[in-house]
Amino acid sequence: MPAGVTPVPLWATLLESVQGVNKTRNQDYCEVQGRGTAEEPLIMAVADGHGSAAHARSHLGSRFAVDLFVEEARRFGALAQPPGDERPPSLAWLMHYAEHAFPRQLVSAWRGRVLGHWTRTSSHEEPGVSEEHKVLLYGSTLIGAVLTPRVFAAWQLGDGELTVVDEAGQVTVPLAPAEADLGDETESLCTPKAWRRIRTHWAPVTAPWRAPRLIAASTDGLSKSFASDRGFLQFMAGLDDRLSAEGADSVRAVLPQWLARASRHSGDDTTLVAAWHQGDPPVPGPAVAPEPVAAPEPALAADPVAVPDPAAAAGTGTGPARRPEPEPEPAEQPSPATTDPAPPTDPHGRDE
Template sequence: MTGPETTTRPGPAATAPWTLLSGAVKGVAKRYSQDRSAALSVAGGRAIVLAVADGHGSAAHFRSDLGARWAVEEFTTCASTFAYEVVRVGDDAAGWTALREEARRLPQQVGHRWHRRTLLHESNSPARGDRRLRAAARTGPAERPEPPDLAAYGSTLIGAVLTEHMLFCWQLGDGDIVLVDDGGAPHTPLSTGPDMGDETDSLCEPEPWRKMRSHWQPFTGGAPPCVLLSTDGLSKSFADHQGFLDFATGLGERAAEQGVAAVQAQLPDWLGRAAKFSGDDTTLVGAISVPPQRSDER
């Protein structure tokens, strides 16, 4: 179900040549979701920006819903500006080198903006009381105050910028990006292999951009018909990774056969069942290319 758990407006949103898909459900035993997401078109519909963030949600990360929200907001701000440049360059290969350099700088821009926003909130409302004042009372004013602990806001982040000519995507921590090609084959360009449990990289760490993985892919035969981003609550609901990939392929096939509106209508039920198996918040956003015969369903 969509709603407070996601920043994306419910229902499929049309943008040539893609339709946007979004859905989110909270974990079965959770009071509220720690996931946040966004799916939007920019540059007159010539580019798509997708993002999902998963707040860690444990007792040590009790403000991670804020961290996830700010992660999505800061990423979409930076990525939207970048998307305009990607559209401007288009298929001019001479400009791709500069784009790749900008793409490499984007994680640091997002990280700085997220840290600055989190530090402002922390300075006004310390998560664990004013530790610096307590430390000064114990050791005296000559002691250097310890740096703020931002673990309470910890969150992962996955984002993508898609145009008809290329895809840029970035990932910090767990979750999945899946591209489904014209033949229905799924690709996971930023997959890290087997799940390593609950440990994951986080925006709350010092210089998190150094751990952010990235992928750049130009399209010579056209953009993939299906690009999906999801938090790890979805992939964890399957017995193995192949089951998750089969789900992504099946979603793309249903969109081609039935239209994206039909898939959007069924998505809350699918994600709800996934959340029951994983026990975790489950969020998915995507961009799907709609065949001309299905355009009336958008």
């Protein structure tokens, strides 16, 4: 690339977190960075500190979790596509690393970080406090993802959602547990041998046009604001539509309002990070065996972006041409009087 030319991002990223009502501090933490290239993999993470008295330092635990995930994810990206002429490892090796070594290293690093923090910030050593009790103070969930031109991998411990919209617009939550946690119980980095409980999503990118179009990680403050899983999936489909129709700047502008509304319904801190692919993927050529290739070149400017409609963002607009927009739907608890419209209708029936 010529010197002085700023690379056009392949992915538009969104990052927003709002504090839950009646919460003394936001226990969530998040990060999104990178371009989805071999040199700069797309990395995103959200963590939700548990927040109760037993986890008094969980706002730090979530921050450590995200920071350490980013470090591990960078290392993973470098392993997936080493610089220079170094031979990349096989996908089989990389999958094994993602499923086994990565979770162990991440949990081990997090425990080391929180125990170090405890030692540094505790005025005196309390003999009766075990290592497990110290770690408990920092309890947090974690969702993180890495995308390189070669592979998309994601990890989750505890609640929250990793959402993927594929090139056909299909919305999936590939790391959803087989059985939902009961009540407010969730798996956590502070659980003994937590690496065993980390769920892994593994999806090699066999061709650029098979890569995800939208990747989002969110804490359960968002999903709990919907009365059903279907409502959450519709929100994500609407987010994808809105990004396609109006671009990332428009969505970025209204995202705080959406999350604030979700937070009012769920009562929880609410965080969303997302990355949306801005360009049209290359079209497969006829009768050519698909080979792993580098990610598509930076896209040209997207379609003209519609001016965001504040009324639409607030859910009160009635314009006939408006795209379905993300809109939290009240959960089962009594919600404040609202003029919220029904959840956006999904024109593609994607979550059916």
